[in-house]
Amino acid sequence: MLHRIEGEQLVKAVDLNGHLVRLKIQPAADTAMLLIEFPQNEPPEIRTAAACYVREWFGLDEDLEPFYAMARKDPLLAPVVSAHRGLRLIGIPDLFEALAWAIIGQQINLPFAYTMKKRLVETYGEALPGEDPWSGPERFFPRPDVIAALTPDDLRPLQFSGRKAEYVIGVAQLLEEGRLSKRSLLRMEAAEARETLLAIRGVGAWTADYVGMKCLRHPSAFPAADAGLHQALKIGLGLGRKPLPAEIEQAAAGWRGFEAMATFYLWQSLL
DNA sequence: AACCAGGGAAGAT
């Protein structure tokens, strides 16, 4: 799989400037630090790249206090941040993975979406040598050039609908052709990046904001139409039904600048 | 069986 948990260790294969390494990440005892373990001696620049990767993946450079100061005064968020104190927004640093995962998750239940992603990774993702007897080898998320060469019929056996297959392949082709890149999106203002994403077939407001949250780390990205967010509001506000657009707007009125964190914490409250 | 699920495109008005 893409990553696995082994006791206290999180294991993931990552591509660091062309170096394919298996990282083992675990909390360092009695400190607030993380320990990153390498299988063999890697040069210092790769160790640094690994640290940067982990910092971005888990948003370690973000100061949570301003968000907490806001959330403590918000009756909906207060109990959620209290229950998950210290949690950071777990990102999806790779743009193709973020877009593909968002498209896969459109309009289907989450367990099935995970199954589809797993099939995609195990069918088209490159394996890192060395195998775990139970979970199989660590795999990388499929490279855009591999998916770009497929036709929708190739993905049908994985139970992709024709549309999902078209969307994912189309995004892979944009990336492979260099007409879309995370680097260029990060150079733009958040609103411009959002418009760029919305122009892609298969990417609507929800997907653009999801990618803004999880990949570009735009603090104000807010997938207001998200079904999980609606579920959290239904429960948190005791509505007994899905919230109306006006109720969502009212709930989020005080979240300015922290919409992404608020949404992420509310998703956590559903687990 | 009906409705929902971490929507979006295409067509209709």
Next chain:
DNA sequence: ATCTTCCATGGT
């Protein structure tokens, strides 16, 4: 511009 329909599939 905004509303409606269709897309596909598994879970509850």
